[in-house]
Structures are given as C-alpha cells and as structure tokens.
Amino acid sequence: MTRFPILALLCLAPLTQAQTPATPPPGHDHSLNIPGIKKELFAGITDADLLKLGTEPKSVKVTLVATFNAANYGMNFNGWSHGKAILTVPVGWKVDVTFINPSPIPHSAIIIEKSDTKKLQITEPYFEGGATPKHLVGLTVGQATMSFTPDEAGEFALACGFPAHAVSGHWLAFNVSADAKAPSLQLGEKAAVEIK
Numbered sequence: 161m162t163r164f165p166i167l168a169l170l171c172l173a174p175l176t177q178a179q180t181p182a183t184p185p186p187g188h189d190h191s192l193n194i195p196g197i198k199k200e201l202f203a204g205i206t207d208a209d210l211l212k213l214g215t216e217p218k219s220v221k222v223t224l225v226a227t228f229n230a231a232n233y234g235m236n237f238n239g240w241s242h243g244k245a246i247l248t249v250p251v252g253w254k255v256d257v258t259f260i261n262p263s264p265i266p267h268s269a270i271i272i273e274k275s276d277t278k279k280l281q282i283t284e285p286y287f288e289g290g291a292t293p294k295h296l297v298g299l300t301v302g303q304a305t306m307s308f309t310p311d312e313a314g315e316f317a318l319a320c321g322f323p324a325h326a327v328s329g330h331w332l333a334f335n336v337s338a339d340a341k342a343p344s345l346q347l348g349e350k351a352a353v354e355i356k
C-alpha cells in the first residue's frame with residue numbers, strides 16, 4: 161500500500177503540467193499535449209476501433225488505446241473511461257484485443273467482473289487469456305495483445321490492470337450477452353450500434 165501514493169503521483173504529475181482543458185471532451189481530440197506521447201503508435205485509430213468484427217466467424221477485434229487523450233488524466237481507452245463506452249458481444253464469441261499505450265505512464269488491459277472495478281488491484285483475468293503480459297506492472301510506449309472467449313453471460317469490464325487505475329475510472333463496460341445475435345458498441349449517450 162505504501163507504493164500507491166507514489167504511483168498515483170507518477171501518473172498525475174506529467175499531465176498536470178500540460179496545458180489542457182479541465183474537462184476535455186471524450187473520444188475525439190488527439191491534439192491535447194501530453195508529454196512523451198508517441199502519436200504514431202495510434203495514428204488513424206478512433207473510438208470506432210473499440211469494436212470491429214474479426215476475420216474469423218464469431219470473433220471480434222478490440223483495439224484499446226490507453227491515454228488516447230487527456231480525458232480522466234489519461235486514464236482512458238480511446239478517450240472513454242468510467243464504463244461510459246459499452247461493448248457487447250454474444251456469449252462464446254472470441255475476443256482478440258490489441259492494447260496500445262503510446263505514453264510513458266504504465267497501463268495495461270484485463271477482463272474482470274464489473275464489480276471488481278472497485279478494487280485497487282486485480283490479480284487474475286476473469287476469462288483465461290484475458291490480460292496483457294505483466295498487467296500489474298503495465299507497459300509503456302508499446303503494444304501487446306490478448307485473446308479470450310467468454311463462455312458465460314454477464315457484466316464485465318475491460319479495465320486497466322495497473323494498480324488503482326480501474327478504481328480511478330480506467331475501464332470500459334464489457335457485456336457478454338446470451339441474447340445478442342451480433343456485437344454492438346455504445347458510446348456515451350448515443351444509441352448502441354450493431355457491428356457488421
């Protein structure tokens with residue numbers, strides 16, 4: 161526990177130096193000046209890339225960019241945090257995740273139960289394979305992949321596994337549905353859109 165305040169300071173210090181608006185809009189602004197961001201690592205990626213159909217049948221491709229912009233002190237995926245982007249996939253579909261962190265602040269990705277977003281630290285992914293390597297340590301300026309196949313319907317989260325980030329809002333809602341015939345993506349207040 162003694163590490164937590166130091167880690168929190170490491171997370172926040174570079175961002176507070178940036179000249180950014182107090183409440184940046186979610187999702188779209190790449191231009192905010194966060195020191196050390198390698199923009200070429202996520203050139204052309206938007207929040208529509210959070211959920212696409214995969215190349216295999218019954219599979220989806222998820223692209224998560226941590227620190228996409230300065231929203232939530234950089235603790236966002238493709239601009240979204242606090243579960244305000246909602247990915248829904250049918251039960252039994254394979255989920256291939258590409259995780260990109262263009263920033264020098266460590267982040268990671270892990271599939272957890274939604275209720276576990278309240279925990280400071282999550283040791284294991286809920287579904288086998290559903291964590292980037294060394295998710296508690298995180299990854300800086302690079303990318304990693306993970307794949308899992310949810311065999312159980314329920315409310316989950318694609319969260320950052322770096323300690324204290326999920327509880328600070330670094331997570332997206334991930335629903336596994338027994339009823340849905342196709343995946344869908346809901347961004348904020350907009351209606352959910354089926355992914356075709």
Ligand SMILES: [Cu+2]
Pocket residue numbers: 226235266267268320321322325330
């Ligand atoms: Cu994080």
